[in-house]
Each structure stands twice: as structure tokens, then as C-alpha cells.
Amino acid sequence: MKIEGNTVLITGGDSGVGLALAKALLQLNNTVIIAGRNDEKLLQVKNKFPRLHAVKCDLCQDSERKNLVSELKNQFPELNIVINNAGVAFFSDLRDENFYENIVKEMETNFLAPLRLAQLFSEHLRNQPYSAIVNIGSAAAFLPLTVMPGYSASKAALHSVSQSLRYQLRNTKMQVIEVLLPPVDTQMVVDFKMKKLSPDKVAAEIIKELKEGRVFIPIGQIKILLWIYRFFPGVMGVLANRMVSNALNK
Structure with missing residues (x-):
């Protein structure tokens, strides 16, 4: 993948891995736009990294997704x-009142x-x-996590559709x-008492793998686990959930 001279949108780019990727891509002479839901966080990041472009968007609202795409295609x-980086995760139990909403x-x-x-971006990108x-x-x-069934299911769906779209677009650029x-050492997994990689280290490895032309990129220990x-x-699933339970002291 060409990693210099691009114009890049990163969702969830105001913190964590998204921000680390934004910084790394800026250093490689890319134009970088970050999208997030929090005005204050976006402003803080923009003040710290003036070359970044920041736009507010709640990705759960389809009207805002459409506005984001229209605005960026024009500007x-x-x-x-x-880069679809924005993500949320909840500890969920079927007996919880807010299980379905989460x-x-x-x-x-x-x-x-x-x-x-x-x-929405398909025609523009093609x-x-x-x-x-x-x-x-x-x-x-x-390796679906017992304590995060919704998060696990959403990432399984993302994996499946990534494969499907890759095949659909195989004859395009x-x-x-x-x-x-x-x-990764971010707010999302702050309750996990286990070894975590820094966002900057993860971003550096992603950039390296992208540069080498990889389209499926497991990071760090995930290569061994896969x-x-x-x-x-079956054994790996049991071990993964045991590790998570130990990390949560449950």
C-alpha cells in the first residue's frame, strides 16, 4: 500500500490507536482528517497537532454519516x-437491563x-x-469474549464483511x-489488568505492515494466537476467556 501522499480519514481519530495513526501518517506527508463525537477532545487534538483536520460526527446516526461523506468529498x-477505527465495547450480561441497547x-x-x-464513499474511492x-x-x-458478547459479534461481522468486500472489489484499484x-493501552480496556501495547507501537506496526502490502494484519501476539x-x-477459545477473566479478577 502506498503510505505517503494520501488524503486519509480516520474515525475515532481523537484518541488511542486512531490518534497514534493520525500522528504517524502526518509524519509521512499525508493529509489527515480525524472524526470524533466530542468537540472538546477534537479541539484539544487540533490545538496540539495543527496540521490535522478535525470534524465532528456521531457515527451511530446515519444522517451524520451522510453529512460527513458529503462534506469530505467536497472539501x-x-x-x-x-480508516474505520472508531469503536465501543461494553461488559454485557444477558440479565442486564441495558443488554440489548448496548x-x-x-x-x-x-x-x-x-x-x-x-x-457511501465507494464511488468516490473507486x-x-x-x-x-x-x-x-x-x-x-x-475468539468471542464471554464478558463482551456484543463487541465480539460486531468484530466478527466486520471481519466477514471485510472479506466479502475485498472479493467484490478484487478487479478494482x-x-x-x-x-x-x-x-492496547486505551480507555476501552482500562479494566483489563494485563500486558497491553502502546497505541504508538501498534500504529508503527500497522504502518510497517501496510507498507509491505498486507491486506490482513494481525498485530503483536495475535499472530501466534491465530x-x-x-x-x-475450542481450546484457544477457553484459554482466551480464562485469560480475560483473570485480567478482570473474575
């Missing part, structure tokens, strides 16, 4: 890479928003000399790339 006609929000943010943006959609996924797509993250999963899926 940044050379936009050619969309899963709806996870599916909207983690799966339906990336799918919708891919659809008309670029080179373009890509990068979906930030998780090992939970393969538009790539579909999937990244699988391990636990190799074991190929041969012992």
Missing part, C-alpha cells in the same frame, strides 16, 4: 483512504458504520488512482484491508 476531493450501539459503531461509510478502506478489527472476531488488534486457533479453536 477533500483527493480523499482516498478511509449491543445495538456496538453493532452500529463497530460494524454498521464502517459498512455504511464503505458504501474514481481515485489508488484507494483503500482499512477496517480496525479485533481478535475477538475469532480499491483495496479492503483488515487489522486485528491485541489489547496460528494456534487454526489447529485448536
Whole structure:
């Protein structure tokens, strides 16, 4: 993948891995737009990194997704890479009163928003000399977590649709790339007492793998876990959930 001289949109780019990717891509002479829901966070990031472009958008609202796409196509006609990084996760139990509402929000943010943006940007991206959609996924797509059923399901759906779209677009100049993250030191997994990679280290590895032309990119220890999963899926699922339970002291 060409990693310099692009115009890149990063959803959830005001913190964590999204912000780390934004900083790394800026250093590679890309024009970078970050999207987020929080005005204050976007302003803070913009003040710290003036070369970044920031736009507010609630990705759970289809009207805002449409407005985002329309605005960016007009303001940044050379936009050619969309990184679907925004994500939410909840600890959910079937007996919880807000179980269903939490899963709806996870599916909207983690799966339906990336799918919708891919659809809305599709024609624009296909008309670029080179373009890509990068979906930030998780090992939970393969190893569903008992404590996060909605998050796991949303990432499994994202993995499936990434494969489908990659095949649909195989004869075009538009790539579909999937990244699988391990636990990263962000607010999302603050309750997990386990080893986590820094967002900057994760971003550096993603950039390296993109530069080498990978379209399926497991990061860090996920490479080993997926190799074991190929041969012992049941055992790996039990071990993964045991590790998470220990990390939560449950």
C-alpha cells in the first residue's frame, strides 16, 4: 500500500490507536482528517497537532454519516483512504437491563458504520488512482469474549464483511484491508489488568505492515494466537476467556 501522499480519514481519530495513526501518517506527508463525537477532545487534538483536520460526527446516526461523506468529498476531493477505527465495547450480561441497547450501539459503531461509510464513499474511492478502506478489527472476531458478547459479534461481522468486500472489489484499484488488534493501552480496556501495547507501537506496526502490502494484519501476539486457533479453536477459545477473566479478577 502506498503510505505517503494520501488524503486519509480516520474515525475515532481523537484518541488511542486512531490518534497514534493520525500522528504517524502526518509524519509521512499525508493529509489527515480525524472524526470524533466530542468537540472538546477534537479541539484539544487540533490545538496540539495543527496540521490535522478535525470534524465532528456521531457515527451511530446515519444522517451524520451522510453529512460527513458529503462534506469530505467536497472539501477533500483527493480523499482516498478511509480508516474505520472508531469503536465501543461494553461488559454485557444477558440479565442486564441495558443488554440489548448496548449491543445495538456496538453493532452500529463497530460494524454498521464502517459498512455504511464503505458504501457511501465507494464511488468516490473507486474514481481515485489508488484507494483503500482499512477496517480496525479485533481478535475477538475469532475468539468471542464471554464478558463482551456484543463487541465480539460486531468484530466478527466486520471481519466477514471485510472479506466479502475485498472479493467484490478484487478487479478494482480499491483495496479492503483488515487489522486485528491485541489489547492496547486505551480507555476501552482500562479494566483489563494485563500486558497491553502502546497505541504508538501498534500504529508503527500497522504502518510497517501496510507498507509491505498486507491486506490482513494481525498485530503483536495475535499472530501466534491465530496460528494456534487454526489447529485448536475450542481450546484457544477457553484459554482466551480464562485469560480475560483473570485480567478482570473474575
